[in-house]
Amino acid sequence: MxxxxxxxxxxxxxxxxxxxxxxxxxxxxxxxxxxxxxxxxxxxxxxxxxxxxxxxxxxxxxxxxxxxxxxxxxxxxxxxxxxxxxxxxxxxxxxxxxxxxxxxxxxxxxxxxxxxxxxxxxxxxxxxxxxxxxxxxxxxxxxxxxxxxxxxxxxxxxxxxxxxxxxxxxxxxxxxxxxxxxxSAEDFAFSHPGGSLGRKLLLKVKDIMHCGEDIPIVKQGTPINQTLIEVTEKRLGMTTVVNDQGELVGIFTDGDLRRTLDQELNLKTTAIESVMTQQCSTISGDLLAAEALKIMQDKKINALIICDNQKHPIGALNMHDMLKAGVI
Structure with a gap:
């Protein structure tokens, strides 16, 4: 030694x-x-x-x-x-x-x-x-x-x-x-599109969001038990809730489900709007994925809804999508 x-x-x-x-x-x-x-x-x-x-x-x-x-x-x-x-x-x-x-x-x-x-x-x-x-x-x-x-x-x-x-x-x-x-940082990213920096600076929400039939959607008046089927099938841990005009009025998440179960409500007769979260975060599809990630982290939420100018849901994503895309 x-x-x-x-x-x-x-x-x-x-x-x-x-x-x-x-x-x-x-x-x-x-x-x-x-x-x-x-x-x-x-x-x-x-x-x-x-x-x-x-x-x-x-x-x-x-x-x-x-x-x-x-x-x-x-x-x-x-x-x-x-x-x-x-x-x-x-x-x-x-x-x-x-x-x-x-x-x-x-x-x-x-x-x-x-x-x-x-x-x-x-x-x-x-x-x-x-x-x-x-x-x-x-x-x-x-x-x-x-x-x-x-x-x-x-x-x-x-x-x-x-x-x-x-x-x-x-x-x-x-x-x-x-x-x-x-x-700029975005100019730099164009020279490094294959790296993690490029993904963070160039990738937009619309590039990774679920859209079309993959968006979990239920209408107001849908019973909780039927809403759970939509949440399970779309596998995003939540569903959007819309009115008859297709406008977003709320979101129902896994967290909302846990709070609902604590209330011992009848899942077959209770409408989803009575237990959904009305003030939900929405973003534009043109937002950078890195910015969407920051919103999720700051608000401590696991999913975001993407809406058009008429408040119609056109996409959805969760933290797993961010991880899969390499933004995290």
Whole structure:
């Protein structure tokens, strides 16, 4: 046990040192933020094509992530490997695009090779480098300086602090553009339709409600025992109660049934309107399912009725429907 503790101590010391160095690199970004950042954002905002991110090695991996973040927050973007660009993938670039190139040294051979082609094409160039005097920095319309003096790697070889700074700067660009464009949560959901967030932000009540013959409905005057048959057959734990014009006048739920049984009423002769809940919650089918869920949670109810403008029931749903649809 002592040997394990002695071994783990250097691990923790190394982790603390690494985190501190990378945190310093991120904090240092604040010192170097200037009008180049405004220029970079302006170029990307004005882009009528795509933002093309490129970078080699670890910078390439960061570039891939930045491209994904931009694309999911309202700025169309994709990553191109600079080595592949020299062998045919330059065909992905157009003069309507903006190029964002990542290179810690600013002298990455594969990027320098395609610089003349980017410049000749006329696509604006943004660079993220640690050397403002590098070839890449000097060629860029806007150079974002990361100024990392020391990598977290004790050998000074593995890109660590520098790639963290690149990543944070990429996030800063994406969020600045998101806010400038007024990108909304619903816009974000359209980029993530398969996830739980997409379901919560895009799914509407009308997409999951029971409708037509599946809506539990009884008319005023229906005895309680016949009402229970409707509740059982439709399996929503409740039924709507309507008048002769088909307008909603109340709801009868499992909770109402328990209260009815306590009263020892004659289930065959007592009309449903004498035991139903008159003030029941109704919603529109165009309401987001997530909003309907909040109503159910706030009011501590398990079902909701969807009505049209004439108070006619056109749908119904319960908490199980929310669970099945993945809203919960």
């Amino acid at each position: 002592n040997d394990m503790n002695n071994t783990s101590k250097p691990f923790l010391e190394s982790a603390i040192r690494t985190i501190k160095l990378e945190a310093d690199a991120v904090n240092e970004l604040l010192v170097y933020l200037d009008d180049n950042f405004n220029m970079a954002c302006s170029l990307m905002m004005a882009c009528t094509g795509r933002v093309i991110i490129t970078g080699m090695g670890k910078s390439g991996h960061i570039g891939n992530k930045i491209a994904a973040t931009l694309a999911s927050t309202g700025t169309p973007a994709f990553y191109v490997h600079p080595g592949e660009a020299s062998h045919g993938d330059m065909g992905m670039f157009t003069s309507n695009d903006v190029v964002l190139a990542l290179s810690n040294s600013g002298e990455t051979a594969e990027i320098i090779t395609i610089l003349p082609l980017i410049k000749r094409m006329g696509a604006p160039l943004i660079s993220i480098t640690a050397n403002p005097l590098s070839t890449l920095s000097q060629a860029a319309n806007a150079n974002l300086h990361i100024g990392v003096e020391k990598e977290a790697c004790p050998l000074g070889l593995a890109p660590t602090s520098s790639t963290t700074a690149q990543l944070v700067l990429g996030d800063a660009l994406a969020i600045a553009l998101l806010e400038a464009k007024g990108f």
